[in-house]
Amino acid sequence: MKLLTKTSLHYLWVSGVLLLASCFLWFVLLKRDISAEIKEQLELEAELVIHEIKEGNPINFPLVKIEQGQNNAVKIFKDTVIFDPLQQKNEDYYLLTQSRIINNRPYRITVTTAHIGWAEYFKAIMYMFVILVSLLICGGVGVNYLISKNIWRPFLKNMAILKGFSLAKNQDLALVKSDINEFEELNAVMTDFVTQARREYKSLQEFSENASHELQTPISIIRARLESISQLPLDTKAASYLVDAKQSLDRLSKVNKGLLLLAKLEHDNFPDLQRISLSVTVTDIIDQFEELFNSKRLHLKHDIQPVTINASPHLVNIMVSNLLSNMRNHTEPGKFVAVALSPDKLMFVNEGKLLTFSEDALFTRFKNKDAASTGIGLGLSIIKQICLVHGWVINYGYSNGRHHFTVFLKNVI
Amino acid sequence: MKVLFIEDEPVLADEMLGYFSTQGYLCEVASTFSGASEKIANYAYDIVVVDIGLPDGSGMQLIPSVVAQSNETGIMILSAKHSLPDKLEGLKLGADDYVTKPFYVEELNARLHALYRRKTLKGTHQIVFDSFVVDPQSKTLFHKNKEISLTKKEYQLLLYFIVNKERVVSKPSIAEHVWGDYADQLDNFDAVYVHLMNLRKKLNKASGKDYIKTVYGMGYRFSS
Numbered sequence: 119m120k121l122l123t124k125t126s127l128h129y130l131w132v133s134g135v136l137l138l139a140s141c142f143l144w145f146v147l148l149k150r151d152i153s154a155e156i157k158e159q160l161e162l163e164a165e166l167v168i169h170e171i172k173e174g175n176p177i178n179f180p181l182v183k184i185e186q187g188q189n190n191a192v193k194i195f196k197d198t199v200i201f202d203p204l205q206q207k208n209e210d211y212y213l214l215t216q217s218r219i220i221n222n223r224p225y226r227i228t229v230t231t232a233h234i235g236w237a238e239y240f241k242a243i244m245y246m247f248v249i250l251v252s253l254l255i256c257g258g259v260g261v262n263y264l265i266s267k268n269i270w271r272p273f274l275k276n277m278a279i280l281k282g283f284s285l286a287k288n289q290d291l292a293l294v295k296s297d298i299n300e301f302e303e304l305n306a307v308m309t310d311f312v313t314q315a316r317r318e319y320k321s322l323q324e325f326s327e328n329a330s331h332e333l334q335t336p337i338s339i340i341r342a343r344l345e346s347i348s349q350l351p352l353d354t355k356a357a358s359y360l361v362d363a364k365q366s367l368d369r370l371s372k373v374n375k376g377l378l379l380l381a382k383l384e385h386d387n388f389p390d391l392q393r394i395s396l397s398v399t400v401t402d403i404i405d406q407f408e409e410l411f412n413s414k415r416l417h418l419k420h421d422i423q424p425v426t427i428n429a430s431p432h433l434v435n436i437m438v439s440n441l442l443s444n445m446r447n448h449t450e451p452g453k454f455v456a457v458a459l460s461p462d463k464l465m466f467v468n469e470g471k472l473l474t475f476s477e478d479a480l481f482t483r484f485k486n487k488d489a490a491s492t493g494i495g496l497g498l499s500i501i502k503q504i505c506l507v508h509g510w511v512i513n514y515g516y517s518n519g520r521h522h523f524t525v526f527l528k529n530v531i
Numbered sequence: 532m533k534v535l536f537i538e539d540e541p542v543l544a545d546e547m548l549g550y551f552s553t554q555g556y557l558c559e560v561a562s563t564f565s566g567a568s569e570k571i572a573n574y575a576y577d578i579v580v581v582d583i584g585l586p587d588g589s590g591m592q593l594i595p596s597v598v599a600q601s602n603e604t605g606i607m608i609l610s611a612k613h614s615l616p617d618k619l620e621g622l623k624l625g626a627d628d629y630v631t632k633p634f635y636v637e638e639l640n641a642r643l644h645a646l647y648r649r650k651t652l653k654g655t656h657q658i659v660f661d662s663f664v665v666d667p668q669s670k671t672l673f674h675k676n677k678e679i680s681l682t683k684k685e686y687q688l689l690l691y692f693i694v695n696k697e698r699v700v701s702k703p704s705i706a707e708h709v710w711g712d713y714a715d716q717l718d719n720f721d722a723v724y725v726h727l728m729n730l731r732k733k734l735n736k737a738s739g740k741d742y743i744k745t746v747y748g749m750g751y752r753f754s755s
Contacts (some may be wrong), residue, residue: 334611335540338633342546345636348699348749361748368703371633374713382614391616406713413721432615435712441714 122262122270133254145240151210156233157195160214163229171220171227181211183228192217198230210235222400230296248320249524257344272296276305283312285319324387330378336369369494378482379436385501396425400459403438411446411455427510429528437504440497441523443467454520464525472516478515532647533557535574537567537581537590538609547580550636550698551643564588567690571596577651578605578643583612583621598625608681609634635704637695644694660693660755662738674737684709685730692743694755701750727751 136527167184172175177184194215198210215228272294283291291312293305342366348509401422411418442457445468449455453469473480481502484495505512505525534551538544539562548558559574561567564587571579571593579597581590590608597606606626610617618629622741627650628642648656648667658665664673670686671677681689691708692700709726710717717723731743744752 331611333633335543338611339540339542339546341633342543342636345701345704346546346549348701348746352749354747359750362700364703375715390619403713406710409725410717410722413725439713439716443713443718447718 126258129258130255134251136377137247137254139253141243143242148239149236149481152233156231160195160212160229160231163231164214164227167227167229168218168220168262171225177376179229181230182220183230185226185228200230202245220268221370238450250362269296269298272298273301273304276301280302280308285312285316298435311443317447320385323381326377327381330374330381332412333370333374334378337367337374340367363423374495375497376494376500379500380503383433383500383507390430392430394427394429394431394434396427396429396434396464397459398420398433399434400438400457400464403435403442404457407439407442407446410443414446414449415451416446416449416453421456421458423460423526424531425459427531433504433507435489437525438499440501442474443495444501444523445521448521461530462527463529465521466523469520470518477514479514532651533559533575534575534578534643535559535561535567535570537561537579537585537593539563539582539585547639551640554640556643564590564593567593568596571600576604577647578607578684580607580609580639580643581626583608583610583617591617591624593751594621594624594626597734602752603650605643605650607639607642607646609639620747624686635701635707637691637698637700637704638708639755641744642693643695658693660689661740663734665690665693677737679733681730681733682726684726685721685733688730689734692751696753696755699746699752705750709735 128353153295163179163182167179167182169178171184176294190395192215194213196213198211198213200211201207202209209232211230213228213230215226217224217226219225273296275294279291279293283289291309293308295304296302304383341364344360344511347360348364401420404418404420404422408418445455445466448470449468455468456466458465458467481498483499509528511526513522513524532555534556536544536547536551536558538547538560539616541562544560544562548560551558559570559576561570562585564585567581567585567590573639574691579593581593581597583590594606594608595607596602605628608621608626608629609623609632611630621629627646629638630642658667662675665671666673667690672686672689685707685712686702688705691705702723703714705723705727706714706720709723727743731741732741734740742753742755744754746752
C-alpha cells in the first residue's frame, strides 16, 4: 500500500469518527438548548395566561387549555403529538402542564407549541455531515494527488536512480534535490552511505586484485622449480608426488587467473571495444574446439548467422570458449550439443541431466560445482560478468532434457 | 643469440639463466631498473626480456630506451599482470611480445626463438635436425627434400619440441603452447596426446627413428 493511500485512509477514518461524534454532540447540544428555550417560552406563556385569569379576562390564546378544579401540583413538560387536520398528519408539539391556585380556585393550565421533529433535525444534520465528509474525501484525494505530483516527485525519482545504481559501475550518485527536510536528509545519508560502500568495495577489489597479482610470482617460482625437478631422474614415487604437486599448482594458477580476470572485469574499462564479426569469432573458436568435442564423441551442431557487433574481442573469446567448454564438460559422450547465433542472441544447447543445485547458484563463484565437474567454479561467473560489461543478458533454461544458455545481444550493428 | 633478462626475482632469473644458457644463449641478468638501463645503454642485445614490476621502477619505461638503442632488438615483456591495457601499452611502446606469469620456460624459449627468427634472422633461417629441415616461412617440414605434410597443430608441436629438445616438456605446457588461452578450458590432455601420437608416427615413418619419448608422469622429451 502506498504511503499516501495509507495516511489518507487513516486520515479519513479518524475524520469520519470525529465527524460522527461531533454530529451527535451537535444534535444533543442543540436539542438541549432548543428544549430549554421552548420550555422558557411555554412558562412565559403560562404566566401570561395566569395573569389574564387573575385579571379575570377571558382567555383566548391558541393552543392553551384551562381546566378548573384539578390540582396535582405537578409541573409537566413533555413531547406530544397533535393531529393537524390541514396536513392530515400528526405534528410534534411541546406541552407544559402546571397547576396553580388562582383567586382561591385551582386551575390546571396546559400550554403547547409546535416544533420541528427531532428526527428532522437529525436528518438535516446528517445530510450536512455527509456532504462535509464527501467534500473532505474529494479534497483529500485532490491534495494527495498534488502532493504526489510535486512533493514526492524527487523522492520517487531518487528511488529510480538508486534502483539503477550499481557500486560496480563507476558512476556518481546524483540525487534529485528536494525542499523537504526529511528527503534532503535521506539524500545526504544515501550519498554518504554510497561513498562509504564504494570505498570499501574498491578496497576489497584492490585487495583481491593485489592478492592475485602477488600470487602470480610465487606460482611462477614454484612452477619453474617443479619443471626443473621434472628434468632430474626420479623414481616412480617421487614422480607421482611431483605430478600431484604440478596438477594442484595448475589448478591454483587457473583459479588465480580467473579471480584476477573477475576483479578486472568489475572495474576496468576494456580498451579494445571495437567492431567485430561475432560470427567469424564464434566460428573460429568452434573450429578450435571441434576436435575437443570429437574426442568426446560429441558432434557440435552449429547454425551461425552473420552478426557484427561492438565488443571486446578478447572478452568475447573468453566468454565463448568458456561456454563451449562448459558445454563439453557437462555433456555425456554421444549426446546433443549445438550452438546457434542470430542477430539478437547467441545460444548454447546441450543434452544433460537436471541441475543438482539451484539455478541461482549457477552464476555464483565456486557455488556451481558438481562432483563430476573438473572446472574451477569461476567460468560462469566470468561469463556473466563479461555479459554485464557489454550490457548483454545471459539466461539459463532447462527443457526437454536440454540445458540452454542464451546470451541476448546488444550493440549489434 | 645474446639476451638480457631483466628480472628482480632471483629464483626466476636463476631458472631462466639456467635453462637458456644450456640452449646456447649468451645470457645476462639485471635485477633493477638502474642496472638494466646501464646495460641497455652500453651493450647491444638480440633480445631483451623485461619484467614490468621492478623494485625501482616500471620495466615499461625501459622499452623506449631499448628501441632507441637498436631497432633490431626484440623486446619481450614478462608480467605478473594478465592485463590487456598493459599488453596494449607495451606493444605500443615497441615491445614485440608479452608473456604472463606464471609461464613455462619452454614457452618463453619458443617465443624467444620465434622472435629471434623474425627480428634478427628476418625469417630466412631454416631449422635443421638430423635429416629433417623445417622452413618456418612456409611452415613446412622436409625429410631429405621430401615434404611431410603436417597439420597446423602438429607443426606447432614439432617446433615447440625442436626448440626445447632434450628437455622434459609437460602436457600442460604443450597444451598452453598449442591452444593458447583455450588450454585453460581443457579438463584433460587427451587432445594433446592425439596430436603428439600423429606427429610421432609421421616422424617415425619418414626416418625410422622415434624422436618423442614419453617420460612417465612428467610429459615428453624430444631428442634427436
